[in-house]
Amino acid sequence: MIPASFAYARPTTVDEALQAIAAGGEDVKILAGGQSLIPVMRLRLAAPETVVDITRVTELRGVREDGDSLVIGAMTTHHDVITDPLIAQYGKLIAEATETVADPAVRHRGTFGGALVHADPAGDLPAVALALDAEFVIAGLGGARRTVPATEFFVDYLTTALADGELLVEVRVPKLGSDWGVRYEKFNRVAQAWSIVAVAAAVRREGSRITEARIGLTNMGSTPIRARAVEAALVGADVSLETVTAAAAQAAEGTEPSSDLNAQADYRQHLARVLTRRAVTAAAGL
Amino acid sequence: MTQINVRVDGASYSDDVEPRTLLVHYLREQLGKVGTVVGCDTSNCGACTVHLDGESVKSCTVLAVQADGSEVTTIEGVADGATLHPVQKAFHEQHGLQCGYCTPGMIMASIDLLKNNPDPSEHEIREGIEGNLCRCTGYQNIVKAVQQAAGEMSSAGAHSVETTGAQA
Numbered sequence A: 001m002i003p004a005s006f007a008y009a010r011p012t013t014v015d016e017a018l019q020a021i022a023a024g025g026e027d028v029k030i031l032a033g034g035q036s037l038i039p040v041m042r043l044r045l046a047a048p049e050t051v052v053d054i055t056r057v058t059e060l061r062g063v064r065e066d067g068d069s070l071v072i073g074a075m076t077t078h079h080d081v082i083t084d085p086l087i088a089q090y091g092k093l094i095a096e097a098t099e100t101v102a103d104p105a106v107r108h109r110g111t112f113g114g115a116l117v118h119a120d121p122a123g124d125l126p127a128v129a130l131a132l133d134a135e136f137v138i139a140g141l142g143g144a145r146r147t148v149p150a151t152e153f154f155v156d157y158l159t160t161a162l163a164d165g166e167l168l169v170e171v172r173v174p175k176l177g178s179d180w181g182v183r184y185e186k187f188n189r190v191a192q193a194w195s196i197v198a199v200a201a202a203v204r205r206e207g208s209r210i211t212e213a214r215i216g217l218t219n220m221g222s223t224p225i226r227a228r229a230v231e232a233a234l235v236g237a238d239v240s241l242e243t244v245t246a247a248a249a250q251a252a253e254g255t256e257p258s259s260d261l262n263a264q265a266d267y268r269q270h271l272a273r274v275l276t277r278r279a280v281t282a283a284a285g286l
Numbered sequence B: 001m002t003q004i005n006v007r008v009d010g011a012s013y014s015d016d017v018e019p020r021t022l023l024v025h026y027l028r029e030q031l032g033k034v035g036t037v038v039g040c041d042t043s044n045c046g047a048c049t050v051h052l053d054g055e056s057v058k059s060c061t062v063l064a065v066q067a068d069g070s071e072v073t074t075i076e077g078v079a080d081g082a083t084l085h086p087v088q089k090a091f092h093e094q095h096g097l098q099c100g101y102c103t104p105g106m107i108m109a110s111i112d113l114l115k116n117n118p119d120p121s122e123h124e125i126r127e128g129i130e131g132n133l134c135r136c137t138g139y140q141n142i143v144k145a146v147q148q149a150a151g152e153m154s155s156a157g158a159h160s161v162e163t164t165g166a167q168a
C-alpha cells in the first residue's frame, strides 16, 4: 500500500528541524531511517499530517569521543556504526548487537537513534543502551537540551521519555576498554528476524576475578531490563563455568515477558537463563 | 508535489512527485523501470532492492523525494550494453533462479555484498543476501552463482591490474 498524503519538510540543521516539527500541526512524525516508520505508514497504522525528514541533518550523524565517553549521533546509520573505528575500539557490544539487526539494506538506512526511539521490546539496541547506562541528549523547541538516563528513557512498549516536539540528538555511552569482554547473544529462528530473546553482556575482569558486570535483556518485558541479580552475583566472583552458570540461573528474576506465536512466557524465561550463561561465558573469556 | 532531480541508471531526470510516493513506484510507474519489482508490504522480501548512492536499499522503504540529488542504479543499469554484469551472468549459468521474481533484488544485493567483500565465504554470502527472500530455489544455486561471480570478478580485477602493470 501507499502511505496517506502528508506535508513534507527536509531541514538541514537541528534548529530548522525543531521549527519544522513545531510548525507541522497536530500529528507530526520525524523520519529518520524510515525502516520502521515507512512500513507503518504504508500499512496506514500511522498517517501523520507532516513528516519531518532529518536524513540531511548532517550534524546528527557520526561518532565522536568526549573524554571517557563515546557520543553517537542519532542519525548514524546501523551500517556506519558497524564500520566505525571508534565503535570497533570502545563500543564492541554496540557493534555486535547492530550486526544482528535486520539485513544489509535495512542497515544502510536504519539509524541508531531511530531504533532507540522506536523502543520495540524486541529491538536489539535498547537493551544494549540500558546495559551501558547510556545517556540520551534530547533537544526541545527553542533548542533547549536535556539529558535523560537510559533507566528513565524507556517508559513502555514503543514509548520513551521523548515529549511531543522533541528530537533525540545523540547518545553518550562509556568507552569500554580492553579490560572489558562483551557479547550480544540473540535467539531468533529465521533470517532478518527480530529477537525472541537476546542478552547483552559486558564483563570487566581483573585477573581471575570479575570486577564489573552489565547485563541487559531484550524482549523480556515491555521495556529492556537489567538483570541486576545476575550482575550482583558476578561481581567479586572468580571466573569459572560454575559461578557463571549459577549467576545466570537468576536471569529471569523479576521479568514479565509476553507470550506470542514465537514463544510462551516461560520459554522466554528459560531462554533468558541459557542466553545469559552463553553471553557471560563468552564475555568473560571462558 | 515536490520537484526532484535524480540520476537513474546513468540518465538524469527532473520530475514532480507526491511526497508519499515510494521510490519503487517512482521507478516503475514514472520512469518505466519495471525491472525492479514489489514482492511484499512489510519491507521483508528485498525484491525491490536498488542502489542509492552506491548502497543497497529496499526501494519500497525509501520515499522518492529522499532520492532527490542522488544516483540510483536498478537492475536495468548493471549490464554493460549487451554484456551481462558478471553477477547476472553467474545467476544465468548456475541456474540461480526459477520463477525469477526475486532475481533483480538478489542480484542488486549480491553486487553490494561483493563490493564490500570481494571474497565472501558461503556463510558471508548467506548473511549478505539475508534481506532477500526466494520462494523457489532453496538458495543453493543462488549461493553458487555469487561464488562464481566473486571468482570471476576478482580474477578480472587481478587481470586488469596486471595489464596496467604491463603497460606502465
Ligand SMILES: Cc1cc2nc3c(=O)[nH]c(=O)nc-3n(C[C@H](O)[C@H](O)[C@H](O)COP(=O)(O)OP(=O)(O)OC[C@H]3O[C@@H](n4cnc5c(N)ncnc54)[C@H](O)[C@@H]3O)c2cc1C
Pocket (backbone or CB within 6 Å): A029, A030, A031, A032, A033, A034, A035, A036, A037, A038, A039, A074, A075, A100, A101, A102, A103, A106, A109, A110, A111, A112, A113, A114, A115, A117, A118, A122, A123, A124, A125, A162, A166, A167, A168, A169, A192, A193, A194, A195, B042, B043, B044
Ligand atoms: C525487515 C526489517 C527487519 C528488522 N529487524 C530488526 C531487528 O532484528 N532488530 C532491530 O532492533 N530492529 C530491526 N528492524 C528495525 C530497524 O532497526 C529500524 O532501523 C529501527 O527500528 C528504526 O530506525 P529508523 O532510523 O529506520 O527510524 P524510523 O523508522 O525513521 O523512525 C522510527 C520512530 O522513531 C522516531 N524517531 C526516529 N529518530 C528520531 C529522533 N532522532 N528523534 C525523535 N524521534 C525519532 C520516528 O518518528 C518514528 O516514530 C528491522 C526493520 C526491518 C524493515
Ligand code: FES
Pocket (backbone or CB within 6 Å): B037, B038, B039, B040, B041, B042, B043, B044, B045, B046, B047, B048, B049, B058, B059, B060, B061
Ligand atoms: S517489496 Fe518487499 S522489501 Fe520491498
Ligand code: FES
Pocket (backbone or CB within 6 Å): B096, B097, B098, B099, B100, B101, B102, B103, B133, B134, B135, B136, B137
Ligand atoms: S526464483 Fe522464484 S522467488 Fe526466487
